[in-house]
Amino acid sequence: MLKELQFFLSAILLLACVFFYQLSLKSSCLFSCLPPQKAQQDPEALLGHGHGIVFIETSERMEPTPLVSCAVESAAKTYPEKPVVFFMKGLNTTTRLPSNSTYPAFSLLSAIDNVFLFPLDMKRLFEDTPLRSWYTHINASVESNWLHVSSDASRLAIIWKYGGIYMDTDVISIRPIPEENFLAAQSSQYSSNGVFGFLPHHPFLWECMENFVEHYNSDIWGNQGPSLMTRMLRLWCKLRDFQEVSDFRCLNLSFLHPQRFYPISYPEWRRYYEVWDKDLSFNDSYALHLWNYMNNEGRTVVRGSNTLVENLCPSIDPGLYGCLVSSPLCLHFRQQDEGRRNVPLLYFMKTS
Template sequence: MNLLREFYLSLLVILLLVCGFLYQFNLKSSSLFTYLYSYKPQQGLEAVLSQGRSIVFLETSDRTKPSPLASCAVESAAQVYPERPVVLLMKGLNNSTQLPSNLSDPAFSFFSEIGNVYFFPLDMKRLFEDTPLFSWFAHVNVSAQSNWLHVSSDACRLAIIWKYGGIYMDTDVISIRPIPEQNFLAAQSSRYSSNGVFGFLPQHPFLWACMENFVEHYDSNIWGNQGPDLMTRMLKIWCTLTDFQEVSDLRCSNLSFLHPQRFYPISYIEWMRYFEVWDTDPSFSNSYALHLWNYMNQKHKTVVKGSNTLVENLYRKYCPRTYRDLIKGPEVSATREMGTGEK
């Protein structure tokens, strides 16, 4: 009996020690588990994107956590498209096991609670396989390229939407209502296309032609040459463009060219208006999303809590978790480091 009692006591001590160890480990690594949940490794990139309905964001720098503005873009998309996967591809996550350097970042914590948000590594070489961009990427001297982060982002967005379909958005685009179109480009102004938002069904021939033109007319020294300029060049080949009438979209062949009001009701010349106080907040009733022109924000204008600026009210309405968790104190930058998808 004494031996049996000693055995049970020893077993109890071991169980208590194990429980104590697991408790301490859980405290120290709770952020790790939070991130692993948000990363959703049980579903691979192919499985998520193969539905052809994803909302896709890109980060082609080495950063491993989204800026507050990128966080707002992702959250607002997840809110507007609850039945569609919202995917952020980050080059900084360079393999399937690498985790962000800051596991306790609040953005990953609240994204873990949003079931349709996914983070995946961006593998450019693999992405460009079986596209006209593969040979270009294999031979390009990255260190010698001007605007490489933006040029590579321009290439990636073409390849991923051609391969899988869905909607691409820059990480400074705040979604406010669903886009009802499948094959579309967004007019930045009359007869000039943006590449900050576009959507197509998988393997659409327009995007294949864009990738061919990307390679044929490649010049990283010209800002926008592989981006909005490319989309505009190809649109002119694809369609006979006319001026917009009132707030109507243009239809051409099997794609739509959406009125500037859909995404650019505030033009790039007036981008500062996002940081002003309006007498009455606009309804943006003709818009599907708002492009905040973060590339223009070279002086890093900030979201000031309690300022009642348009951008603060947009955060509060369309990305409330970002506003709650990332916009703290009297003044926090909306941009901090600019993401490469924020043009």
């Protein structure tokens, strides 16, 4: 009996040592300390079948905002069988954080089973595409709207290479998009580039990249983004007004009705940050684009405000919210919780 007790205590001591060793590692590293099964993955392996969901961050920001976290998590929950890949410019395989830094949103995102975070290496990404020559000659430091222009280019190249669905980081998923090759209409005659999807190597995206270079002008807002998609769509299709809530189909792509992603138009973007009007229906929508580039007022998701955006985001766990506020160690214990993998991510929102 005594030997059994000694064996048991030894096992407990060994497990405790392993735990504190892992905890010390997690406090000093970021990308290299992702779960082994994720660290060994690569974009080609994950996205090569053309069924992934893609987000992009072209700034150096490492900590996703509550709205970005909401967008990524909502996609992970809406598409549980698909990889949700977040490409971040500020991330690389040797990224390490100072020991006194914490990135709770980043850590919580990486803890979701089907969410993967990768560096955004534009030089490598644009190889073997029409964008290569443009990128090698551009001086990013003097370009207007560079964060947006580089994002416009990156999303074209990623979806052309791997296929899948691209979403801006202010797009909240509601239900799966049933289309493979599609553009999202903001209006009858104008396309968004905030949401689109194609199978790998679709010729429409190749022609978009060619047009991107041929008509490049970063001084004109949207010239490389929604305006590019619109002018290319007009070359491919003879557009007409939408009939009721029916999508428009042309050749082998679909132009999806504005209700699919834009039931609230950009002049009304503040409605997302107002108290939820329950009469407002999104039964015809696959996702909602929140027009965050219009948000110069700095409006954000406020916990407990009962705004539309708060109700759109995945449910909030009050217990974990309090835990994160009171103790940074709580995050580590949460990541070890095998019983709740798809964790909500809005626990660090403003409370006033």
